[in-house]
Amino acid sequence: MPRRRDEMVPDAEFRSYYGQPVVKRPIWHEPHMPAYLYLGGLSGAAGAMAAAARLTGRDRLELAARMAAFAGAGAGTVFLVAELGRPMRFLNMLRVFKFTSPMSVGSWTLAAHSGLTGIAVGSAVTGLLPLAGGTASVASGLSGVAMATYTAVLLADTAVPAWHEGRRELPFLFSGSALASAGAALMLTTPRAQAAPARAAAAAGAMAEIVAGGLLERRLGLVGEPYRRGRAGRLMRASRVLTLGGGLLATVAGRSRALTALSGLAITAGALCTRFGVLEAGRASAEDPRYTVVPQRERVDAGRPASVPGR
Amino acid sequence: MAERVGFFTDTSICIGCKACEVACKEWNDVPDDGFVFRATSYDNTGALGASTWRHVAFVEQDGRWLMMSDVCKHCTHAACLDVCPTGALFRTEFDTVVVQSDVCNGCGYCVPACPYGVIDRRQDDGRAWKCTLCYDRLRGGMEPACAKACPTKSIQFGPLDELRERAEARVERLHAEGVTEARLYGESPDNGVGGTGAFFLLLDEPETYGLPPDPVVTTRDLPAMWRWAGGAALALAAGVAACFVRTRT
Numbered sequence: 001m002p003r004r005r006d007e008m009v010p011d012a013e014f015r016s017y018y019g020q021p022v023v024k025r026p027i028w029h030e031p032h033m034p035a036y037l038y039l040g041g042l043s044g045a046a047g048a049m050a051a052a053a054r055l056t057g058r059d060r061l062e063l064a065a066r067m068a069a070f071a072g073a074g075a076g077t078v079f080l081v082a083e084l085g086r087p088m089r090f091l092n093m094l095r096v097f098k099f100t101s102p103m104s105v106g107s108w109t110l111a112a113h114s115g116l117t118g119i120a121v122g123s124a125v126t127g128l129l130p131l132a133g134g135t136a137s138v139a140s141g142l143s144g145v146a147m148a149t150y151t152a153v154l155l156a157d158t159a160v161p162a163w164h165e166g167r168r169e170l171p172f173l174f175s176g177s178a179l180a181s182a183g184a185a186l187m188l189t190t191p192r193a194q195a196a197p198a199r200a201a202a203a204a205g206a207m208a209e210i211v212a213g214g215l216l217e218r219r220l221g222l223v224g225e226p227y228r229r230g231r232a233g234r235l236m237r238a239s240r241v242l243t244l245g246g247g248l249l250a251t252v253a254g255r256s257r258a259l260t261a262l263s264g265l266a267i268t269a270g271a272l273c274t275r276f277g278v279l280e281a282g283r284a285s286a287e288d289p290r291y292t293v294v295p296q297r298e299r300v301d302a303g304r305p306a307s308v309p310g311r
Numbered sequence: 312m313a314e315r316v317g318f319f320t321d322t323s324i325c326i327g328c329k330a331c332e333v334a335c336k337e338w339n340d341v342p343d344d345g346f347v348f349r350a351t352s353y354d355n356t357g358a359l360g361a362s363t364w365r366h367v368a369f370v371e372q373d374g375r376w377l378m379m380s381d382v383c384k385h386c387t388h389a390a391c392l393d394v395c396p397t398g399a400l401f402r403t404e405f406d407t408v409v410v411q412s413d414v415c416n417g418c419g420y421c422v423p424a425c426p427y428g429v430i431d432r433r434q435d436d437g438r439a440w441k442c443t444l445c446y447d448r449l450r451g452g453m454e455p456a457c458a459k460a461c462p463t464k465s466i467q468f469g470p471l472d473e474l475r476e477r478a479e480a481r482v483e484r485l486h487a488e489g490v491t492e493a494r495l496y497g498e499s500p501d502n503g504v505g506g507t508g509a510f511f512l513l514l515d516e517p518e519t520y521g522l523p524p525d526p527v528v529t530t531r532d533l534p535a536m537w538r539w540a541g542g543a544a545l546a547l548a549a550g551v552a553a554c555f556v557r558t559r560t
């Protein structure tokens with residue numbers, strides 16, 4: 001993939017059909033889709049933390065992580081079903097498995113992850129089948145990291161310029177944000193003596209989210225513009241401020257309840273802003289034909305048009 | 312499998328009568344798409360959508376009108392088909408791309424995946440719709456309704472190879488007549504979607520008509536996307552591990 005020129009393409013004359021969009025904007029709704037993306041990330045990273053807590057013998061942190069992973073997957077599924085309209089439509093997706101469809105892969109990932117976190121919580125709450133519960137808890141570490149990252153592919157595998165061109169950074173933006181979200185939730189729900197890894201996760205995830213977001217906006221050049229402008233720009237900036245503040249606070253919150261709460265809430269709000277901002281940037285980039293036409297025109301004029309796939 | 316068939320739409324002879332739009336609606340029982348006056352041109356349908364399977368674009372230029380009847384491209388590598396999680400979109404024996412409305416669950420994934428902005432979800436029934444290249448008529452040995460109705464033969468239907476030859480000949484003739492701006496769009500099997508089952512003769516750059524100049528099937532980059540996501544998943548796992556190691560007491 002050739003590097004995009006760094007300087008912004010000037011407001012050059014570009015031609016379009018009465019300024020109408022070339023590609024269709026994603027029809028996904030607010031708050032369903034961004035809420036699902038946030039909850040999926042939270043649940044996934046919490047699953048990974050449950051596994052790590054189990055392997056290092058932190059039982060209270062593990063319990064909190066099992067709960068968060070299950071709650072996130074459950075609430076996320078509710079939002080996903082609301083997006084689709086009816087529960088049957090989600091089950092309908094499980095009739096097929098297609099590697100070329102991130103939504104198909106994602107439906108299976110969500111089903112597996114929900115199942116594993118359900119077993120882990122069920123066992124923890126009832127005290128039944130502790131071996132199965134523990135195994136599920138560790139396995140949810142694997143389903144969790146898939147859960148927290150596949151959503152980036154879901155967005156990138158579209159013709160929406162701001163998403164498709166962000167295919168390298170989006171997974172890191174989402175996994176960083178997921179780690180921060182889970183850290184935030186767990187430092188609020190774990191006894192302070194065992195919450196140190198949660199605080200570390202909140203801080204490290206926040207930093208990763210900020211770095212990946214910055215790279216995303218910078219590397220994309222013209223196509224990165226929608227992340228900086230209008231409502232998407234405001235959301236992404238708010239996300240950065242909240243995430244940075246929350247992340248820094250997590251490093252110094254120590255055992256202060258008030259600071260921990262403040263940090264956790266800021267990080268959560270920041271992670272939500274990130275998801276709403278990314279959805280909005282995608283919409284804006286699809287609605288303005290400039291972001292579709294200009295890069296393609298440059299490719300053609302430079303004599304290196306796209307070729308047949310797989311070559 | 313039957314021979315691959317498709318459309319060659321020669322916009323140089325389109326008169327913008329919209330017979331294709333009407334014939335498509337009638338045959339396929341496509342509902343009203345809302346009658347809007349856009350105040351930009353004589354185009355009152357605007358774009359392809361769930362209830363507009365043929366769309367006639369009107370481009371007003373200095374001293375001339377360009378008209379073009381647009382349609383689903385029935386791509387060789389169709390992003391809509393690749394990303395559909397239910398298998399509602401399928402490739403027919405004629406190598407065209409069709410949605411089975413009874414299987415579609417309205418997830419809407421195909422909509423932003425199409426690099427041409429063709430397929431769309433209908434508000435009221437929540438399912439995705441687009442041109443079927445009159446699959447039912449093809450099975451009955453007939454040509455699609457739009458091609459049948461087109462009074463100028465701007466829309467030509469037939470085996471794709473034959474259409475390509477006809478199109479080349481037409482471009483050559485136009486060039487000889489001094490219409491040097493005539494060019495084919497979408498016919499090359501080497502383009503970003505592996506060639507389209509519906510291609511066009513245009514008299515200006517594709518973007519003038521609202522077409523992408525160099526579309527790519529979005530799933531071309533999917534293996535790379537899964538690799539980047541895999542990297543991010545590993546980084547997440549490593550990050551979690553680091554949080555626990557660093558804080559081990």
Ligand code: SF4
Binds near residue numbers: 391408
């Ligand atoms: S033009 Fe769009 S809707 Fe038609 S086959 Fe290609 S990807 Fe699918």
Ligand code: SF4
Binds near residue numbers: 398400416422
């Ligand atoms: S909206 Fe229907 S046709 Fe489109 S991807 Fe979803 S299930 Fe497939």
